[in-house]
Amino acid sequence: MTAPDPNDGPGGAPSAGPGAPPPALVRSPLSDGEWHRLHPLTPLLRGGLFLLVVIGIVVANLRDRLIAIFFPWSGEDGVDVDMQGDPVDFVIDNNLYLVALLIVVGVLAVLVGGFYLSWRFHTFRITDDDVEVRSGILFRTQRRAPLDRVQGVNLTRPMIARLLGMAKLEVIGAGADGNVRLEYLSTENSEAVRADILRLASGQRLAEESARREAAGSRVAALGQTVSRGLTGLVEGEEAPVAEPESVVDIPVARLILSHVVSTTTVMLILGVVAVAVGAARGTPWLLFAIVPGLIGVGAYWVRSIIRSLRYSIAPTPDGVRITFGLLTTITETVPPGRIHAVEITQPVLWRPFGWWAIRINRLSGRNAADTSADQFTTALPVGTAADVERVLRLLQPGVPADEWGMIVAQGMVGPGRRPAPVGEDDAEATDAAADGFRTSPRRAWPLRPLSWRRNGFRVTPDLLLLRRGFIWRRLAIVPLARLQSIGIDQGPLDRALRVAGLRAHIVSGPVYASLGAIDRDDAVAAFDDIAHAAVAAAGDDRSHRWAEYLEAPVDPESGS
Template sequence: MHTTPPLPPSGPASGPPAAAPSLTDGEWHRLHPLTPLFRGGLFLVVIAGIVIANLRDRLVFIFLPWLDDDIDVEVDEWQSGDPIDYILANNLVLVAGLALLAILLVLIALFYLSWRFHTFRITGDDVEVRSGVLFRTHRRAPLDRVQGVNLTRPMFARLVGMAKLEVVGAGLDSNVKLEYLSTPNAEAVRADILRLASGRRLAEARVAGVAPSVSRVANAASVVSAGINGLITGAEEPVSEPESVVHIPVGRLIASRLLSTSTLWLLAIIVAIIVGSIAGTPWVLFSLVPALIGFGAYWVRTITRSLRYSIAPTPSGVRITFGLFTTITEILPPGRVHAVEVDQSILWRPFGWWSITVNRLSGRGIADANADQFTTVLPVGTREDVERVMRLLLPNLPESEWPLVFEHGVLGPKPDDPYTNTPRRARLLRPLSWKRNGFLLLPQALLLRRGMIWRKLAVFPLARLQSIGIEQGPIDRALSVAGIRAHTISGRVYGRLGILDRDAALALFEDAEAAALTAAASDHSHRWAGDPSVPEPVDERRAR
């Protein structure tokens, strides 16, 4: 019996959906189509604010007519020179409407050209960004010099599922920014950049099988589609993050900011204002009240920046997330931390709180106000929190040497102190901290301990140490003491330690030089995945 074969189904072919186009395929891609709106949105907000401020009386008169008795006095003033009245009186409504339409079309054209000529590509060696219509710029960040990858999600951009990706370079103002991408694309691009920077091929980290090739037109269409879907769906999708090893209660965070040196300055300002008011010098109010408002804004800003804080290990490095309104997620790849410091003020000592700061290349200028937020990796934490974070930042330190870091370094001195401290003959130069002022050289790091009122322990990984120097002034020569300085990149971690025995400082100079050369020769953290044929136990421990 003859049977007729079934007709093929109409419409698109059935089967598994094609894989989404990759943004790290070495081709040039464009950013999120809403990027010009958010990058130029501040300008539009300022223009709208000026217009609303100039028309506030008319808006009140139109939308709140029951208040007309209160503003009758001002009506004649704004009607006499009001441009809207001029347009209505001279029947220029159509002309004004066409002018506004022309301005709107020009803005749309400028936004489109800005988006059209802003492209990026990610190859196996670099991250490149081209931008500009009349004046073109081309920036490139070598992957083997990547110091970190930051993901910033401002509050308004998060409403439509957008994020800003920043590849941190090794030089000053060398960061390459991709602003903006959809949040899923930004997460995927960051993961691919870190895989490439580690020396691992992308194909080894992806699911087996070759993804179908996708043309640039299809790729651009998918980006536009993602932008439209972002407008429809609204808020961003939840971003999966590894569980944090530290949880900071909000009460502890607020209390730590209140118990700080800035609080003492604030109290001094308040006292000065009260005294000035009583003494009849009102000029004090004009000079100190703005400072009081500034301190209040600083407090609120530091607290909101530290909310939603988390820190966790990942195969690509340490992942740090912070920020309430603008959420910032940064990943520090292995070997990118040049110095670590644990410090505790006397105001925090009764509560057992500590903070941790680092020296790292942020790719930002010294004048950048946001550069400081990338140096604090633990705003406030207990002893257990400090140990967990320190183990993440210093994964190569052997287990047997951790008591030298925390028990003797952070909490010391203790009996059988292994640190070399200030000699007794020079204790007058360090009357409070001479027993604590000392150093300890380990095969992997140099430890500098100082301070009694403000306890500090600075750890300098020898593989990152640039040089070490000895300093000696006339008083030092008379007492046969000297100071040492560990040279690293500039930052909040201070590398100088003074008032040490001269012979001990000379011995440290020789030993640290040899140890730093040995550590640097065995360091391969710029490509931490390494050769696939050579296993690296450091990465295995980090992955666990």
């Protein structure tokens, strides 16, 4: 599977090419800095769909001929099989069997040859600085993903690929349409390569080099470490699969299905079915043509979202948070520390009696705006209890002090309790602020937030900006200050009349909307300065982009991912 390389040593023996990763940090033979090819069955998965489409077109055009061959009695039963203009008849009438056979063989040879050349010219390599992919037969393309800009690594196993023991690896870059895809690799190799990429991107090699410089290691000690790694490799095997870590959250299937049943999508489906029934009863076909297509689309999305959420798990690993989901197509996503730009905890009004919540995140996906699959990588918890939410939040934001989680879960998610009887607006607001911990909207903002003005508020900690809003749909946005791009204040004519303003945190695009309106004007101005200074301090202290570089002791790469 290895492409020839001019850097090979004498006798064809491969030599360590420039930029080869340190052998102590990689486990897969595909992570040696040399060019490699993908799995030999890759053309079957990438071109198999095209062949199925071609076969479908041929069968559709020859359906009458096929009916006459396999059901010869159909013409006697009054079914008129019209084969006029059938290309098969043309071949038979003109005795062109050999020509037709040569054409079919030629077309198949061109297709198979094209798939083979596409596989042969599609190579990749993993160096100590980046992941590179070269592809194309006539028009060559080369893409490179720097390791210090890796936002995560996704492992996708479509149903057919799982049956063949293959998986698709996608290295998430920082720019739009900046992902690098390796499709396909064997499942064992893809797991090992994923761990190698994340380990190289973590800065662990810098930490180990620093440790080696400080330690007075002898040649005997170095030889002993080499022998130890060799024995470990013999015992574990070169392509031993990475063990699946245990999930910190267990979602029962019944809860998952019921959470989709008790949702606004189900309400839309019910209303659509009622509208279709009314239209059919009153004989208004235009209503059916207008609603039925949309009803089918909503129903398909409803079923697809349930299937996609099955087999969900989330667990910590040394390389970040590992999220797995999907029944037919299994997707494993590893999000390194510091790559999450915002977290939002939501609770629809229909979930409130059950005490269920969902978590979504904003992160750089590396996909273009037309890629609809990007939405499936924004759900960190499809449905869970308050205890499940706290466990997931501790994984997504590991740097938050332990004493802050009680406030975030109790006050940030649920919100303040019953407001005491007002003895004056200022006194009531001071009492609420002391009991709540959030700076909430003043009573005069009631016209702008008639239901949620008591809950609408924000809080700034040394690490996070918390934005709480919504009464019918409860939402809590959590923005790490180290990931904050900027902060803004807006004020419209009605806001100026009521002496309130809006506060918005500028972050990367995604489902999390980090904005809050109807905040006291003085509080918003004070928060503007506080958040700006706190963000600068948090960014200066942040080291999450090199999450293994500052460990007290290097992590042994042979112990797992």
